[in-house]
Amino acid sequence: MRISLTDRCDMACIYCRPSMHDGYVAAEERLDESAWDTLLSSLISQGIRRVRITGGEPLLYRGLLPLVARIRALELDDLALTTNASRLEALAQPLRDAGLDRMNISLDSLDPQRFAAMTRGGNLAQVLAGIDAAQRAGFTDLKTNTVVLADHNDDELVAITEWAWHKNMTPRFIEVMGVGEGAHLFRTHAVGYTRMRRALAHLLSDDEARTEKDRGPAKYARSRDGAHRVGFITGTTHTYCDECDRLRVSSTGTLRACLARNEGVDVSEAARMGDSRALSEGLAEAWRMKPDANFKGCTEESAAAVSMRATGG
Numbered sequence: 468m469r470i471s472l473t474d475r476c477d478m479a480c481i482y483c484r485p486s487m488h489d490g491y492v493a494a495e496e497r498l499d500e501s502a503w504d505t506l507l508s509s510l511i512s513q514g515i516r517r518v519r520i521t522g523g524e525p526l527l528y529r530g531l532l533p534l535v536a537r538i539r540a541l542e543l544d545d546l547a548l549t550t551n552a553s554r555l556e557a558l559a560q561p562l563r564d565a566g567l568d569r570m571n572i573s574l575d576s577l578d579p580q581r582f583a584a585m586t587r588g589g590n591l592a593q594v595l596a597g598i599d600a601a602q603r604a605g606f607t608d609l610k611t612n613t614v615v616l617a618d619h620n621d622d623e624l625v626a627i628t629e630w631a632w633h634k635n636m637t638p639r640f641i642e643v644m645g646v647g648e649g650a651h652l653f654r655t656h657a658v659g660y661t662r663m664r665r666a667l668a669h670l671l672s673d674d675e676a677r678t679e680k681d682r683g684p685a686k687y688a689r690s691r692d693g694a695h696r697v698g699f700i701t702g703t704t705h706t707y708c709d710e711c712d713r714l715r716v717s718s719t720g721t722l723r724a725c726l727a728r729n730e731g732v733d734v735s736e737a738a739r740m741g742d743s744r745a746l747s748e749g750l751a752e753a754w755r756m757k758p759d760a761n762f763k764g765c766t767e768e769s770a771a772a773v774s775m776r777a778t779g780g
Contacts, residue, residue, distance in 0.1 A: 468510055468515045468517070468518050468519070468713070468714050468715070468716065469518075469519045469520075469521050469713060469714070469715045469716070470503075470507070470518060470519070470520055470521065470715075470716045471521050471522060471523065471525075471715065471716065471717050471718045472503075472520060472521070472522060472523070472525045472528040472531065472534070472718055473497065473522050473523040473524070473525065473527055473528045473718050474497075474522070474523045474717075474718050475522070475523045475524065475527050476522055476523040476524040476527070476551070477524055477527065477551070477553055477554075478524070478551050478553065478586040478587060478588065478589045479586070479587040479588070480573075480575070480585060480586050480587070480589075480614075481584075481585055481586075481587065481616075481619075481648070481652070482614050482616070482643050482648055482652055483648055484648055496719055496735070497718045497719055498718065498719065498720045498735060498738060498739075499739075500530045500533070500534060501739075502720065502735065502738040502739045503534060503738070504534075504537060505738050505739075505741050505743075505746070506716065506720070506734065506738040506746060507537075507538055507541065508541060509738075509743050509746040509747065509750075510746070510750060511541045511542060511543060512743075513747060513750055516542075516543060516544040516545070517543070517544055517545040517546075517547075517681065518538060518543060518545070518546050518547070519546075519547045519548065519549060520535070520546075520547070520548040520549070521548075521549045522549075522550075523718070524550065524551050524553070524554075525548055525549070525550060526550050526551075526552075526553070526554040526555065526558055527554070531558075531562075532558075532561050532562065532565050533565075535548075535562060535565040535566060535567050536565040536566055538566075539565065539566025539567075540566075544681075545568055545569070546566065546567055546568050546569075547567070547568055547569040547570065547571065548562070548567055548569070548570050548571075549570070549571045549572075549573070549612070550570060550571075550572055550573070550597075551572070551573045551586070551589065551594065552572045552573070552574075552593070552594040552597035552598060552601075553589065553590065553593050553594060553597070554593075554597070555572070555594075555596075555597025555598070555600060555601060556593065556596045556597045556599075556600045557600075559597065559600035559601040559603070559604040559606070560600070560603070560604040562604070563601075563604040563605055563606060567606075568608070569606070569608040569609070569610075570601060570606055570608075570609055570610075571609075571610045571611070571612050571639070572594070572597070572598060572601075572609065572610070572611050572612065573611075573612050573613075574594065574611040574612065574613055574627065575613050575614055575619075575620055576591070576613075576619075576620045576623055577591070577623060577626055577627060577630060578591075578623070579591040579592070581619070581620060582594075585616075585619060585620065598634070598636075602634070607635075609636045609637070610636065610637045610638070610639050610698065611627065611631055611636060611637070611638045611639060612639050612641055612700075613627055613638065613639065613640050613641065614641045614643050615640050615641065615642065615643070615658040615663060616643055616652060616656040616657075616658065617655075617656045617657070617658050618656060619656065621658045621662075621666075624640060624663060624666045624667055625666065625667065625670065628667060628670060628697055629670075632690065632694075632695040637687075637695070637696050637697070637698060638697055638698070639685055639697070639698030639699070639700060640663050640697070640698070640699055640700070641699075641700040641702070642657060642658065642659060642660065642699075642700065642701050642702055642703040642704060643656060643657050643658075643703070644702040644703055644726075644727075653703055657703055659701070659703065659704040660686075660699050660701045660704050660705060661704070663699060664676075664688070664699070667688075667697060670690060670691065670697075671688045671689065671690060671691065671697060672688065672689045672690065672691050672693070674688065674689060675688075676688040676699055678710075683713070684700055684701075684702070684710070684711070685698040685699065685700050686698065686699050686700075686701065687699075708725075708758055709759075711725075711757065714750075714753055714754070717731070719733075719735060720733060720734055720735025720736075720738055720739075721733050721734070721735070722734055722749055722750065722752075722753035723753070724753050724754070724756035724757045724758070725756070725757065725758055727758075728756075728758070730756060731753070731756075732749045732750075732752045732753045732756070733749075734746055734749035734750075737749060
């Protein structure tokens, strides 16, 4: 389960939203802490074993640290978070102390000017300082997420890989998906898995990239010496809908079965009222809404109408 604590973000990445001044109106009726507690307790009691906290940018959520601690106290196998790391330097150790297991960190370039352009104002130095703080805090399973775009950062795959390996991190490269603003980019700027793999061929073994059990859609290839890995997320060229076991909860309390569809089940009132039966029914309905194997994920026309920022990617 991926939970989007907030739809607010302090960056405006070019594949996520048009600009900082795009007219997007943040949600007014987000779930409060009590509703999140009720919702998460109910979901975990019904079999959810892995939770990833997302946004928007989750580090902007005021009650993040106590919420992480409360989730950690539940019967859960894995608690992870995806962040742009703009505020991670101050929060890395508190997050570790609260019980967070893992983090994925967005990193679209190692060039400060290019990074600022792709994120529309992001400060690379802040992000790198956040990564260093996370390592000092004891996070050993850190991954970077890089959305690869032709004519933007497709020439940095080797540099990002070698930098991440030097820091004992796992770099992951993501095909831009036709979701929301990404729909304007993926036909002209998409870089597919085959091209990425070719660019990294001298660093990687010839073995086929493979997914990890219960760890999402990323496929991982080993370095030639076997000491490191590179991950690839291929939502455009090799869709993985038939294997998807994810649900998402928006900040407003909607259970979403698919990143490429706007349809969902509103369980906000049930969460606020503590109605476990209604939450159970909502979860079952959300699972029934999962697309079948014929659905082509983020290449479907429906994906263009989805707001990545509101859904939590």
